[in-house]
Amino acid sequence: GKSGNSGEKGGTLNIAYMAQPPTLDPHVTVSVATTDIGRNIFETLLAFNERNEAAPLLAESFESSEDLKSITFKLRKGIKFHNGKEMTADDVVASMERWRVLNGKANTYFSNSEFVKEDDYTVVLKMDKPFTIAKYILSTNINFAAIMPKEVIENAPKAGVKEYIGTGPFKLDEWKQDQYIKLVKNEDYQSPRSEPDGLVGKKEPMVDELNFHMVPDASTRTAGIQTGEYDAALQIPYDNVPAIESDGNLKAITHPEGFSTVVYNKRNGIFSNEKARQALNLAVDKKEVMMAAFTDEKFYTQEHGLLSKEFVSWYSEQGKDKYDEYDPEAAKKLFKEAGYNGEELTILTTRDYEDQYQIGVVIQENLKKIGVKSKLEVYDWATLMEVREDDKFYDLMPMGYNPVTDPTQINFLDSRTKYTGWSNSPEIDKLLDQLMVAPSDEAAKEIFGKLQGESWSYLPAIKFGDYDGVAAIRTNIEGFEWFHGPVLWNTTKSN
């Protein structure tokens, strides 16, 4: 809660955004756009505070039972939906039940659990086994557990609800497909009282309108904020940052954006052999990878940890030694041992995410240096999504992931999610299971350390590091925060 509400109220905040979300229903999609825009409309029972701890938002408070098999949520009273109806336990149960089925992780971990109403302002999550990290999953900010009115939930089609009614500080006013999404201030918004803290605490809609303009071309976003057409522009290309910084009216804001990896195909081809995976780990210059993709140390951190440094509570040194290894000669030998004999490897990538493509280029060059042939297969994102499901199609796939808030959200670890790459480590699976039922946070942390170590030796993927994104705002914007996405309440615009 650094920034107060010093600025003036009112005005319209024009934000240049990258892509239109498929829907604003956070239950049905993992789209980041849905999160970034949807978090202004919808709220959750729990959300992360600045230390990435689960904290109550629509809940007044929450409490785990002794046996860790249930969590009780006390709801805040007097919260009104945008349609004027008051939020009660019925709405919460309906929403949470729908989310529990639709969210991938929740569906796995809460498959035998249930939300039940205790009274109008109390809801209990009942689980079949102790589950420590349940609160983190509930606070997830992507594909999040938005609370909507019960009636809306009941009429919701599979592809997402059509009426976007939440409790958030802004209401949806107009969605002009592929042009803009306009939100207006929710005059009846009921804010938590405490100081602003991450996604919780005091939230006050300061501007009258939030206008998300869909501007897919990055150069155009940059130009648009330079001319003042936009007040904020997200995902500014790194190479445009100097231009932003040299402009007295503009400010560049760097923020954690995700982590970079290359995923192995562990079911078919050479990388089904662990030795080959380790060979690649030795062959790739991780600094060069990060540099090529993210241009400057300002924008990335070389980091071995599965969760980024901000997740202080999860930090562990395990696996760092493996991360630091770089030895092309040894790599060459190891590849031989793994049975490599001159075949051409396929690196699957897309230019829709430029960093992934650039990582692909660097990997290819690094492989070439040790005499391993490879080709880049570049597809558009939609095609990539389909072909990567084919275990004969590729050997390596550079992939970036949004920051995760707990280890269970890392796709490539768990063999049971059947995520592309097809990890198959009983060891990792076992550690994940243990982690979830760990009796305490300390125990969880220790298990996580083991998990991280194991993952660096099994190598389902190589993590290259964490990277930042850059947003640009005009200097007359105050209170613009970045926390797992833009935080636009409490933001003001002066003239």
Added chain:
Amino acid sequence: MQQQYEKQEPLLQVKNLQKHFPITNPLGKVTGHVKAVNNVTFDLYEKETLGLVGESGCGKSTTGRTILRLTEPTSGTALYKGKDIFKLKEKAFMPVRKEMQMIFQDPHSSLNPKKRIGYSIEEPMKIQGIGTKAERMEKAMDLLNKVGLRRDQYYRYPHEFSGGQRQRIGLARALAVTPKVIICDEPVSALDVSIQSQVINLLQELQEEFEQAYLFIAHDLSVVRHISDRIGVMYLGSIVELAPTDELFKNPMHPYTRALLSAIPIANPHRKKERIVIKGDVPSPTNLPTGCVFHTRCPYAMDRCKSEAPSITQGANGHQVACHLHN
């Protein structure tokens, strides 16, 4: 001469030839016809030159083109050596093509502008597989010489020639394969008199040598008179009079023929003569007059002429005429 013909079998017999071009509206629906050729009947004998004269647009070229099946006839027959060539399939017609050639009226558009004239002249030989490459080239250069051009012009393009020269190239092309019948569509109209006589002499020499028959279409009656054995006079798609040359000039029977003959300018400033002026405009070929096609402009038109089309009558000396005045 004509007595001679009677004994002989005609080489080409054209009977009741008709060619109507459909006029279509934008939808492709036929709204009417240009009756370019209505009733043309004539015989062409070996070694003979048959002149064909008439008003511009009366269907002379169309007659020639139809006989070569460059456009399909509407009705009628054309017997070449006894075979009806209109009934032949395209393949079976090919050998006949070899024996019939045409010199086209328009020297500007009848040569491919992108081909050297040597190529154009050699092409008919090539199509019919005559000679080797060198022989063909030799012959083409020879032909150029014959029609009064220079050998080194073999490599030139049509646009480098004047209209008259182009007409001679067309002639050379028609002569490249020795055909039996040549349809000469105004082969000398763009030439000045000196070259004109050169070409006419050449045509006559070749006729002697190869026993060719010519259908000779022209405006210039003095030329037609000089070269033709017989002359047909066309008006609005029909042959109105056909007679041996001297007979026709001595004794023109159809009023149109008379007007035509009287209008010939004579290259002698000391001689003036009376001209028969025919009034009115040529009727449209889409909307032919009833009865005799000439009645709208005929100074002697009778009631009968308006309603009844005259049939061709055979007169003495092989003189045929289609006119109510003469039967």
Added chain:
Amino acid sequence: MLAETRKVVGTDVIGQKREIAKERRALFLRRVWANKMVVVGGVIIFLITLLALAAPLITQFTPYDLEAVNRLKPPNATHWFGTDNFGRDIFSRVVYGARVSLAVGLSVAIITGFLGLLIGMYSSFYRILDHILMRIADGLMAFPSILLAIAIMAVMGPKPINVVIAIVIVETPGVARIVRSAALVVKEQTYIEAARAQGASSWKIIWSHIAPNVLTPLIVQITYVFSVSMIIEASLSFLGAGIPVPEPSWGNILYDGKSVIQTAWWMTVFPGMFLLLAVLGSNLLGDGIRDLIDPQSNKAKK
């Protein structure tokens, strides 16, 4: 008398023919030289082609050597055209990129030229075929090239040849239409009738009489296609469906340069200049060749 001239000349026909042919060649060469457009265009294209072919000899770096620390360095003694966002040498990328771009431009131009000629000619000649082919062409013209490119690349794999196929499909209908419209006019000319009168087959009429007369618009159109296909390739890169990288093409160098245009002008200026030169050269060459093969245009020449 005519026979006499024949004899006189006939004695030395061979010599004379040789003489004429020699003169012709000389005249043709003189015309080529006199045609400034052909000379300038030809020299430009020749030089670029030479540069592309000699790429390994004149470049110090391969277009793939990356050195992330050296990214976006302005032109200097080692990197004549500077470096790109991977620290790769732009000079070598531009030179090698010429290979891909020229290959795409040329192959698209040649293939569309050939197909367009074929389709245009036959549809102008046969009515029923015309209806079928032109409807298909109309339909194909409506297809966004990006859709075709993505579809083809997705189905057949991201290979340069598929970029060519995609552009060919999009560009062919236009070429075919131009050829057809010109051929329809030519078809009605008397000289076509004359060829028919001599018994020429349809094949001969189409290919040796109509075809040479539609060459002028065809050449103009295919030089246009040559230029445009290099640009389309660039645009496909922009939309993520261009020449599969990291193979350099002017298109994808330009595209990479676009995001750094404010800080690294050299990434767009150099490939852009080459693209411009190639377009200019090909158009000049095309116009010039048209003038050369069009016998009529000589007359109007000074």
Added chain:
Amino acid sequence: MRLYILQRLLSIIPVMLVVAIVVFFLIHLTPGDPASIILGPDALPEDIKALRTELGLDLPLYQQFFSWFSGIFVGDLGDSLYLDMPVLTAFTSHLGPTLSLAILAQIISIVIAIPFGIIAATKRGTAVDQFFMVFALLGISIPSFLLGLLLILLFAVELHWLPAAGYQPLSAGLWNHLKFLILPAITLGSIQAALIARMTRSSMLDILSMNYIKTAHAKGLKERVIIYKHAFRNALIPILTVVGQAFGTLVAGAVVTEAVFNIPGIGQLIVNAIQRRDYVLIQGTVLLIAGTYVFINLIVDLLYGVVDPRVRLNKK
């Protein structure tokens, strides 16, 4: 005449048929799944399957084709999978920006290209001719994503004369509407201008050597009158053809330019639809573009008749 127009309009049907079949199978053969795109990369297979069922994507291909195709005949192009609106609505709402842009670009290109072409033709072989033609070639040598960006940097970022990107409908006022379109229209227009200028020049050259131009000189007319009144109108047919085609391609989507200037037009619609594998929308849009194409060609053909009386008769 009316019948003729009707017949021409009916010829849309075979075109549409071809397009419909090709686009349907092309897009369905292309990898990518709309359901998994809507649900995102981490969606569970069951959810994707359920959504596929809901969207009717699990039916056999031919069945999908026929249900879509039969809809066309009653004017139902289906609903977009992604955009939550009927295809027709999506198309018409994106058509406005595209049309405005296309018209403005066309005006710009014509205003530049035709005088250029005419002057180059009348000054054939001189430096003026060469300068104009090289200038015209610049238009086709710069990819639009680059030209567009350069224009933005110059006129929007540096000079602040015009906005960088975006779109305002005509209802927001003429200037508000136009100011967003000027730069993209120049970007597009410069490409078209190159082609039109070249065509104008060559067509004018043909006409200027015609006999009737000599007749006009012999009448004592001024050079300007001869060029504009006698020559230009005769030269217009091939020019019209390229203008028509150019306009067609503009309407079919100035994909890149619309992306650079963020104009919500047909080009953006189709690119987004492709990236999202919005089958129904792609099919419908391509079909409608084909229809537009046929329609534009019809107008061009009718204009031929206006320009040249001979064409009215010779129509086959």
Added chain:
Amino acid sequence: MSSQPLLEVNHLKTTFATEEGPVTAVDDVTFGVNKGETIGIVGESGCGKSVTSESIMRLLDEKTTKYEGEVLFEGKNLLQLSKADMRDIRGNKISMVFQDPMTSLNPVQTIGDQIAEVIVIHQKVSKGEAFKKAEEMLRLTGIPAPEKRINEYPHEISGGMRQRVLIAMALACRPKVLIADEPTTALDVTIQAQILDLIDELKSELEMGVIMITHDLGVVAEVCQRVVVMYLGQVIEEGEVGTLFSRPLHPYTRGLLKSIPQLDGDRTEKLHVIEGVVPPLTAVPTGCRFAPRCAFADDHCTSKAPVLEEIGDGQKVRCWKADELLKKEGHEHNAATI
């Protein structure tokens, strides 16, 4: 003859710049036209008749053409006139009927428009009046129902009518000089006769000078008062029609006249031809240009170019042997032809 010719062409020389170097298509052409007189120009195809007439009007492409000599009209040298002054003369005081009626009319304008246009610019009358005049001109040329034709396009009327439209256009401003370049080549004799009559009538009415270019010596004999014979870009003989036809002096003229097929001639006899071919303009013979084909040529002829000389009776000839020929066969000839 009359004191001052209406139009006088003096030593006109027209040179084209071509790829193969400069080509002089018209070289030293001199003749004049008087009021009410028709002068015929005849000669081999390609000898420069059209270039001569277009040079008078300065209609050739200025960039590639060079004119020398002078064309005097009303005391002014047309070759030196400013463009604007020249425009005043074209179509107004001197007009021209082109060789090819099929392509000389603008296909996209109505006939009325095209005729009225010339009237509007030269006579400064309103458009409506100009149309009335145009209609009147069409009627004069014998086109039936001109009020209907005036709204038709060139492709809708026949070749003969187009020819008449061109004549109407040329005569619309009642010019002082009419240049008619083969106005009847494409027409049959009956229509040809009509058109010639028309030109003749208007000539007398307007006191025009007419330059009639034609191949048809019959036409020349019927309508011209004087004839100019050209060969390879030069005038080789000029004279009164009567004189020239009865006493041609230049061997080429003689050959030409002898080549005409006579209506009452012997058909079995071969037509006379002039031996040899015309040399190309890029290789004109030094000396007399006709010498290589001339039966009378000697060394003097092939080495030295003759000049156009007056022989008497207004007859001029460009031949070294003219005197000789005149003496030798003057009387025989008269007997032979007539």
